[in-house]
Amino acid sequence: MASFSIRLRLTFWYSAVLLAGMALFAVSSWVSLRHVLLSSLRAEAERISLGAMSIVREEGIEGAPIPEFRASLESFAASAKDARIEVRSADGALIFPEFPARPRSGVVTARNTAVVRGLEYSVVASVSRAEVDSLLWSFILVLF
Numbered sequence: 001m002a003s004f005s006i007r008l009r010l011t012f013w014y015s016a017v018l019l020a021g022m023a024l025f026a027v028s029s030w031v032s033l034r035h036v037l038l039s040s041l042r043a044e045a046e047r048i049s050l051g052a053m054s055i056v057r058e059e060g061i062e063g064a065p066i067p068e069f070r071a072s073l074e075s076f077a078a079s080a081k082d083a084r085i086e087v088r089s090a091d092g093a094l095i096f097p098e099f100p101a102r103p104r105s106g107v108v109t110a111r112n113t114a115v116v117r118g119l120e121y122s123v124v125a126s127v128s129r130a131e132v133d134s135l136l137w138s139f140i141l142v143l144f
Helices: 006-061 066-079 130-143
Strands: 083-089 094-096 107-116 119-128
Touching (some): 006 066, 006 083, 006 107, 006 119, 006 130, 066 083
Antiparallel strands (some): 083 119, 107 119
């Protein structure tokens, strides 16, 4: 059985330790970046949901009819980039948007409910994860 020289064994050992350290750094960097980006998406979805909920409260307190609800929510939804807002009454009737949208995958959602004049409303805001996923894949390509 051939024995490797001490120089070759130390080179292999050093290379293995260096590779393990770099792999650990890459994985921890990716996990950290993913956590930060998804946290900001969750905060954005929550902000949009709370904004829509405040419109529901204001319009509900004033006793506005459903078309006025929709008009106010439509203008708010236009300002929320790449987000989907859905408002339902307690019985599950869709208030906004006027027609139900197809469910999307790869989204971060935030849900809120409020009782206004004895009626319960539920607001769901969803924000697409497409940009975050694309950025994470680019980061993986840079790392490896």
